[in-house]
Amino acid sequence: MSGTLSTSIDNLCHELALLCSSASPMDLFERLAKMLHVYTQGKTVALYRRLSTDELRLAYCHPEESTLGLPSSFLTVRCYDDLAAAELQIYELKGEQGVWGYIGHPPTACAEPNQRIKLLVTMASQRLHLLKAESMAARQFGLKSRRMQLSRDIKRLTSIDDILQHHGASWCDIFQADGIVLAYQGELHCFGKHPSKHQLSKQLQTFCWQNPHEELVELNGSCQGCLAAQLSVASASLGWLLLFRRQPLLPDLIAHSTLQNSLSYWMPLEASMALELADDLAVAITALEISYLNHQLTMTNQLLRDLAHTDTLTQCWNRYYTELIIEELTQSATPFTLLMFDIDDFKRINDTYGHATGDNILRDITHLVKKTLRSDDHLGRWGGEEFIVISKGVDQGASSQLANRLCRCVEEFAFPITDRVTISIGFTLTQPDDQPHQLLERIDKGMYLAKTAGKNQVVMC
Numbered sequence: 001m002s003g004t005l006s007t008s009i010d011n012l013c014h015e016l017a018l019l020c021s022s023a024s025p026m027d028l029f030e031r032l033a034k035m036l037h038v039y040t041q042g043k044t045v046a047l048y049r050r051l052s053t054d055e056l057r058l059a060y061c062h063p064e065e066s067t068l069g070l071p072s073s074f075l076t077v078r079c080y081d082d083l084a085a086a087e088l089q090i091y092e093l094k095g096e097q098g099v100w101g102y103i104g105h106p107p108t109a110c111a112e113p114n115q116r117i118k119l120l121v122t123m124a125s126q127r128l129h130l131l132k133a134e135s136m137a138a139r140q141f142g143l144k145s146r147r148m149q150l151s152r153d154i155k156r157l158t159s160i161d162d163i164l165q166h167h168g169a170s171w172c173d174i175f176q177a178d179g180i181v182l183a184y185q186g187e188l189h190c191f192g193k194h195p196s197k198h199q200l201s202k203q204l205q206t207f208c209w210q211n212p213h214e215e216l217v218e219l220n221g222s223c224q225g226c227l228a229a230q231l232s233v234a235s236a237s238l239g240w241l242l243l244f245r246r247q248p249l250l251p252d253l254i255a256h257s258t259l260q261n262s263l264s265y266w267m268p269l270e271a272s273m274a275l276e277l278a279d280d281l282a283v284a285i286t287a288l289e290i291s292y293l294n295h296q297l298t299m300t301n302q303l304l305r306d307l308a309h310t311d312t313l314t315q316c317w318n319r320y321y322t323e324l325i326i327e328e329l330t331q332s333a334t335p336f337t338l339l340m341f342d343i344d345d346f347k348r349i350n351d352t353y354g355h356a357t358g359d360n361i362l363r364d365i366t367h368l369v370k371k372t373l374r375s376d377d378h379l380g381r382w383g384g385e386e387f388i389v390i391s392k393g394v395d396q397g398a399s400s401q402l403a404n405r406l407c408r409c410v411e412e413f414a415f416p417i418t419d420r421v422t423i424s425i426g427f428t429l430t431q432p433d434d435q436p437h438q439l440l441e442r443i444d445k446g447m448y449l450a451k452t453a454g455k456n457q458v459v460m461c
């Protein structure tokens with residue numbers, strides 16, 4: 001007799017130790033259900049999970065094959081009253097927020113082991129609590145470090161898709177999600193598995209319309225399993241973070257359609273983690289937006305600067321910018337050579353071949369001269385058919401060679417007209433204390449002299 005008792009106590013100790021060493025909730029349920037199955041002399045044991053909606057859902061049963069031949073009362077249980085009405089022997093599995101779920105089995109003839117079963121269920125509740133707490137703590141820690149990573153990455157990431165590419169997999173891991181979608185400015189940016197974009201857009205629109213102030217929601221119907229957290233900055237809504245889970249946390253062993261509806265796929269703690277991530281994402285997206293706008297602004301400023309400095313017909317410097325540079329160079333006492341050239345008999349060319357041909361000749365000459373100049377020389381259109389060249393340095397021989405080279409390259413170019421096109425050039429070298437107007441007077445005079453001496457030539461003044 002005492003031998004039987006000590007064997008029985010040994011067994012109990014062994015069972016308790018087994019429950020305490022289970023590594024995951026599923027492992028724990030399996031072990032507990034197997035033990036109960038023995039105690040109930042082979043009755044089917046079912047585990048019901050209590051959802052946040054207070055509904056019950058059959059999550060596991062032992063033996064597994066019995067799911068096929070389960071008593072229909074097992075399947076139709078949706079709430080505690082159903083459980084009681086089914087006249088099952090019920091045990092509560094306690095969790096951190098009250099009853100986490102129930103274990104039930106058909107009553108047995110022998111009531112003796114009930115005390116033992118209660119002890120095992122109590123131990124299982126505690127182990128479950130610990131396992132869940134450990135796993136949740138690890139996930140929260142993971143989220144915290146990914147959030148820090150996101151804030152470090154903000155400057156480097158260039159788009160919402162880039163954010164998802166870099167962080168999507170880790171977030172799926174932490175949230176035990178199958179996919180993530182970011183809804184922003186009417187577009188859906190997706191990572192992993194998720195309901196179709198059309199279904200998501202439709203549900204989000206309906207939801208926003210009905211609940212404009214909600215910041216968290218579980219979508220249902222075709223988007224069941226989607227947890228949507230609002231992305232908002234300073235109370236302005238930017239969009240939604242959607243986490244998608246295809247299965248509730250426990251595998252759905254019973255494919256019973258009536259049980260599939262109105263399930264809660266997400267735990268309250270996961271929902272608050274989603275809100276934390278949504279807050280960070282709203283900031284990251286705003287930062288992206290600002291950096292994009294800054295980039296656009298820089299580009300627009302550059303474009304405006306270029307437009308303000310450029311002659312629209314020839315794309316070389318305009319008069320305003322040419323004057324500005326001459327002013328700057330004289331003020332900084334930088335030595336340079338200034339050339340002014342004018343197309344000879346341009347009025348006749350215009351009159352003979354038309355204004356459009358005249359325009360083309362202006363463009364061709366700009367192109368030819370630019371090609372002839374060094375990279376640190378500059379060409380500006382002074383007005384009409386008059387141009388100015390600014391060339392660094394005051395070597396008279398080199399400047400004269402440059403001017404003559406320009407004359408020759410224009411003279412020798414095959415313009416698409418029968419008349420010869422030539423230019424006349426006046427040039428000058430800067431002297432200490434020269435003012436811009438003195439330089440301009442000298443080149444103007446040089447050019448005038450070149451014209452009066454027969455055109456297509458160079459005069460230095």
Ligand SMILES: Nc1nc2c(ncn2[C@@H]2O[C@H](COP(=O)(O)OP(=O)(O)OP(=O)(O)O)[C@@H](O)[C@H]2O)c(=O)[nH]1
Binds near residue numbers: 342358359362
């Ligand atoms: N096609 C075209 N013609 C222009 C432009 N700007 C000025 N002109 C023309 O350039 C011609 C300049 O004529 P003029 O000042 O008489 O000088 P020119 O005929 O070249 O005579 P010289 O300077 O003595 O050789 C005028 O007919 C202007 O209309 C332009 O942007 N496009």
